[in-house]
Amino acid sequence: MASDADTRDYLYAVLNLPNTASQNEIRERYRALSVIFHPDKQHDERTSDTAASKFLDIQKAYEGEIYRRSPVFMDAFCQTRFFDKFMTAWVSPDRDLPSVPGLISPLVPQYTGPQGLKWKWPAELRSKDNEEVAQSAENQIKAALDEWEFDRRHDAVEQLLQPRGSVTCSINASSLFASGDVSAHNSQNVLNRIRGIGLATFGVRQSVTKRLGPKTTVALTGHSQTGSRNITRTLTGTLQHQFTPRFALELTAGFLKPYIVAAATTYNDNDNAVVLRTGFVPTLWRSLPPFLTLSVGRRLFRHSPTQGSATWTFSPGSPTSRLELHVHSSKPFDLTSPEEYTPAPDAGEPMFDNGPGSITGFGAGVGSWSSGLVLHGLESCFTVNYSVFLHELALRLKAGVEIGFAGAAYSISAKWSGKRTAFSTTAGVGNWGVFVRLELSYLRQKWMLPIVLSPENNETLALYSIIIPSTALALGYHFILKPRRRAQRATYFDAARRALKEDRSAVMRESENTVLLLREPARRHMDAERAIGGLVILEATYGPTAVDEDTAGLHVDVTIPLQALVHKSQLYVSNKVPKSGIQGFCDPAPETPKSLRVRYVFRDQMHYAEIPDLMPIVLPLRGKIRPLS
Structure with missing residues (x-):
């Protein structure tokens, strides 16, 4: 009404x-x-x-x-x-594509079935009538059908098991940049440095999740990691039940030694969140007390997305407990609109339209910042992070600084996310040394490659570790992302121009x-x-x-x-x-x-x-x- x-x-x-x-x-x-x-x-x-x-x-x-x-x-x-143009029925504006016969040429559904009407077909096929589709290039139609079949199979597996996987391969390349005397046998010295590059750790993690009902899910996770001295293997099962929209319970049990049992309960409403997590080893119940983590979060202001959180952790064997205090906030921006963009105070994730956007790709996104204080003995530190997500480029840039008793550390990262693929790179320097981290994701499967360039705080190496990825990002934007953004924008207006005429x-x-x-x-x-x-x-x-x-x-x-x-x-x-x-x-x-x-x-x-x-x-x-x- x-x-x-x-x-x-x-x-x-x-x-x-x-x-x-x-x-x-x-x-x-x-x-x-x-x-x-x-x-x-x-x-x-x-x-x-x-x-x-x-x-x-x-x-x-x-x-x-x-x-x-x-x-x-x-x-x-x-x-x-x-x-x-072929739709003649009234539809609700919140539907992607209505299942109305004739919306897409009948030539396509006869190969895909009724479910093919729900897929977002390319505009050049969707806007053609039967004769035009029949006369179109066979390769173009076959490519669209293959893509639809691939998405259909992937969605079926995703709904059934929700598989998630990751492979981590840590490389120690510190010998390549280690300081030392350069003798007359320069080539032999370079070969020795290259031979010094080795595998530090290698780990594989895989999980599947099955929904038992509208409120209950069960997951099975396996993890194996090999290092220079030991091998770690875990197999855990997790049962999660959502009792109410605000209250959930999670139980986790390990099926391999040391057979850890953990439980977590979560309360979450519009303004507050509380998480209580605990776990113990049954065989060491008397000698090793359970660990305990309590997290509390709250929106700090009624008309602002700024949130504060506090996390207290007690670990057996640690001389002191750990306390973390954080404040974080985010603000969407839209420079493509002539009016100032002011999202609703109660809005969750920012929503951007599917319009043409800007030429540069910097027109719309979300800026986020966070600051925190960690109290944990000599590991106490103060952290500041800022990130910006560029919606049109699907690119996230992030920078962080950490200052503590052990010194200062900083890192920068960039992540691009596509429909099925994501790629990110991170460079950081601190008292632990200089490192570069590469990450590739495809269909919920992740490959991570951390590379240790130096175990020490090498300022020259740290500078190059930042300049080189930044230069690669700038070149990638100029030759890949920006032309792609221009092509998407031109395609959008071409479709609108055809529809207008x-x-x-x-x-x-x-x-x-x-x-x-x-x-x-x-x-x-x-x-x-x-x-x-x-x-x-x-x-x-x-x-x-x-x-x-x-x-x-x-x-x-x-x-x-x-x-x-x-x-x-x-x-x-x-x-x-x-x-x-x-x-x-x-x-x-x-x-x-x-x-x-x-x-x-x-x-x-x-x-x-x-x-x-x-x-x-x-x-x-x-x-x-x-x-x-």
């Missing part, structure tokens, strides 16, 4: 009146629009259907009822029709018919305004905020619809709904930040206004009038 505020916003949007409009103004506007869109007043068959639909909207809005196809829903429907687009036909209905009232308004030196709209376009070669042809002429809205030398349109919901408007590029550009004359002076999509249209501007010479 819509609220009273939504009802009023919708009424004002349909009638194009400000929220402060009086009952008389609403009545006058209703009468004026009824005369324009009344079905009995239409003499052109092209505009009769559009006029009847608009008249019904105006009538129900005036009566104070919310029509079931609200402006937001209509906008979502408009976007869906752009890219899925599509002759079969019902949305475009409705917009053009509405403009025909408004042409005569707009002309009368402009003649009356010119006579009194009032507000005269000369030119108005609506399209993407960014103006470049990619957005060429995506700016729609909305001069006549704006002219028809001028009333008593003023123009006001609320920002409660997208401007694409205004009569005669159409969304030329869904999910793209757009602006309305207007050239108008007021009091015999020419002015120009550029109004972002989320700002109300108020003309003439006050205090921001820009005369044109």
Whole structure:
């Protein structure tokens, strides 16, 4: 059920009146629009259907009822029709692809079955009819079908067992950079350094998880690690049950020596989190007390995502317990929008649209910071970390500093994540030495390669360990990520441009018919305004905020619809709904930040206004009038 505020916003949007409009103004506007869109007043068959639909909207809005196809829903429907032209049914905007016959050419489902309709097929295939698909290159269709089959099989295994695996191969390359005398036998010295490179540790971990019910899961994890002196093998089973949405219990048992048994309970609500974890060795119960970890987290401020946490750990055999205090926060940013991006205070993970984004790839993301204090004897330290996630590039950059009694340490890392693959690199230096860590992930399987470059704090080596990965990252961005980002952006606008020019687009036909209905009232308004030196709209376009070669042809002429809205030398349109919901408007590029550009004359002076999509249209501007010479 819509609220009273939504009802009023919708009424004002349909009638194009400000929220402060009086009952008389609403009545006058209703009468004026009824005369324009009344079905009995239409003499052109092209505009009769559009006029009847608009008249019904105006009538129900005036009566104070919310029509079931609200402006937001209509906008979502408009976007869906752009890219899925064969769909003729109404669908909810929160669905990826509706299972409607004919949405994708029947040629594809006959090979994939009904479940193939749920997959996000490439736009170049999805927008073709049967004949075009039949005539398409065989390799292109086969590649799309192979990718669909691969995803289907992977999803089936993922839902059944959720396999996770990792392989860690630690390399000791300190001999390669060790200091020493360089004798005359320089080549022999280099060979000796290379022979000194060896395998420090090698470990393999694999786990599978089976869901027994909606609230219960069971997991089996095996781990084996070999070092220079010993071999470690563990096999553990974990049972987890979610008693309530806030309370969960986890039990873990080891099936190999030393047969560790552990339990953890978790309480988590919107503002607080408590985790209590304990474990012990049954055969050493009397001589070795159980370990204990207590973690408490809480949101510190009501209208801020800043959180604080405290963790206390007691380990048998340790002279002192360990206490960690941390504060962390994150803030999304979106530079692609002309308005300041302010997420909701209660929002969890930030949500970004699927729009074209920026050219550089730095337009949207999340910045996070954290600081902490660790109290554990001589290992006590203070830590500071900052990271930024670039949503358009799927790239995360992170830097951290640690200062303690043993000295200072710092590290930098970069991680790129794709649909199935992820790659990260980390370089760090501290009292333990200098290291580089490479990590590759594919289908939930992870390969890690830590490389120890020096067991000492070698400043020169540390500098090179940072410069070389940073240079590689810059080159990768310039030659791989940036061209890929440009290609994605160009592809998005090409698809929008094809949809905008599509002759079969019902949305475009409705917009053009509405403009025909408004042409005569707009002309009368402009003649009356010119006579009194009032507000005269000369030119108005609506399209993407960014103006470049990619957005060429995506700016729609909305001069006549704006002219028809001028009333008593003023123009006001609320920002409660997208401007694409205004009569005669159409969304030329869904999910793209757009602006309305207007050239108008007021009091015999020419002015120009550029109004972002989320700002109300108020003309003439006050205090921001820009005369044109």
